[in-house]
Amino acid sequence: MAEHPYRALDATHFWSRSVAPIAFHEMDPMVTAPFSVSATDRVATIGSCFAQHLSRFLVRSGLHYFVTEEGASDLSSEERERRNYGTFSARFGNVYTVRQARQLFERAYGQWDASVEEIWSREGVLVDALRPMVEPGGFPDEEALLLDREHHLGAVRRLFEESDVLVFTLGLTEGWRNRESGLVLPVVPGASGGDFSHERYEFVNFRVHEVIEDLIAFIELVRSVNPDLRFILTVSPVPLIATYSDEHVLSATTYSKSVLRVAASEAVAHLPMVAYLPSYELITNAATAGRYYADDLRSVTDEGVAHAMRVFAQHFLEGVADVSVAEFSEGVRREIAHVAAIICDEEVLES
């Protein structure tokens, strides 16, 4: 038999061995994690709404979920949750685009004139345009909003400087941008406050080279204040809820996720201590046949999230040994042999 380079590769390189015969809930496309995460590491999260699942997992798993903006100590847990303290590591809300993340760093470190950061009105109160959903009741006046923003950006700085691991979930390429300032908004003006106008805002769908540049710049910026920070990148498997591009929302989703997936690989290829967690592949691969999506084919089910977190734990967490089936195999085998030999009494009765 002729030799060729593929002969020396292990099973993970071959679809017929690592995908086709594997039950969807057993799929594990992560080959090697470049670093591990210990129980004492401060792990922070940022990104799109899928990252919230990760935050909840970190809390439940006993890891050190690093939250730098916790709110007043006398807040009840319900109030804390309602006001999005702990939803992410700081109250930046959903950071859907990589450009938003880059601008978040730049704003936190004074690289933007604070006066360009918009304040919107919503049903008689004020909201911060760059995180309009974090305070459901809004702010009573501008002074309160600016004070909270200042506190927030301080928490963001602490997050970037003191975290050991930052999990960044890339969500979208589409967004809306203030034409004058260039700040990218998390949500279209008018949907959660503010007033929309085409003169003031423009739709943007970032191209692949822009997202790559933004992602690498973001990582390097954060490392300029925290050189040892490890990054875990994921791509959200949640499809676009709507597109403002001229494409069908399904094609627009494919474009968006493809660009983000490429950008993640570029960052992994060019920067040290950057890992990719394939949660996108786990949820969307053909073997799942959509089972990890709810009826709307958009929301990821708890089972899907649990699978992604299982892979995360298996590959990144220290002290999580390979889940050994060896200890069970003999007992299960003996029991199967026993069950297989049993004649159903009921069948006999009915025969």
Add this chain to the structure above:
Amino acid sequence: MTQRKIFLLGNCQVRTLADVLRMVFPEAEVIEIFTWDFADEENTAGATQYLRSFDVQIRMPESHCTLTTRHIDSLPHQRKIDIPSITFPAYHPDLVYAQLPDGTNFRSLTDYHSAIGLWGWRNGLDVATTAALFCDDVFVALGYDRYWSSSVSALKEAFDASDLNFSHAWSQLVRLGPFMHTVNHPRPAALAALAKTMLSALGASPAELDLPVERYLHDHCESEVWPIYPFVARRLGTMGSWQWRVHDRIIGSVEEWIAASFASYGDQDPEDVHCWRLMDPLFGEVLSGRLRELGVRGIA
């Protein structure tokens, strides 16, 4: 397809397999015979004579009856195909059988028991305390989330010991989602997968193999449906439940199941009930530990 007369010997699963053969080979005479049909030598002798006229015999290995391979191996001019039965406990790791001293199954509502429930009954626990043992910590400690690989390996061994190709069947089974009603009662689609692999061994044509037989099958194994506990379901990427089906009766909670089981156990002496699973020291350690956490005393 040249064979005209085919018989299948095995457990309750052969009923569906025979239905598939009748559908795909309508010109053939197909009969299924069950292990329990041959309780004595007289029946066996008559059956052996009758089966001499068949062209193909398809048999499962668990043919524990007087019609042994010694009898049917002696039949001349027959093509013999050994097939496995599908036993797959990964979805239902808590389901066990138990036996009485005479070797018969210990029956309650059905032949099936909850291992945890049976342990509670043998140790004299009441319904509420036994039901309190059904929790994620106990399931983790008992390894209920770790049955998959062993179940797949065991199924592969069963196929490898037969004349059927495991990969062919598994590539279909693995896409079905939960394909078992209980540990040894597959859903029709799973039996269709087994049947198609069997058809392949029988030399069926590509067109015959492509027939969507699963759409036409009766579910002969549906009399009992064991729930996939939510803890196990999460691990297997599917929805879980706490509903048992026993014939036409739906039992909708652990408490209800335990209560109904205990009631049906009646005055049976627990010492006379044997269960392989409960012999594992791990079982007693885990459940006794859980009882201590619950503040229940008096259990070793």
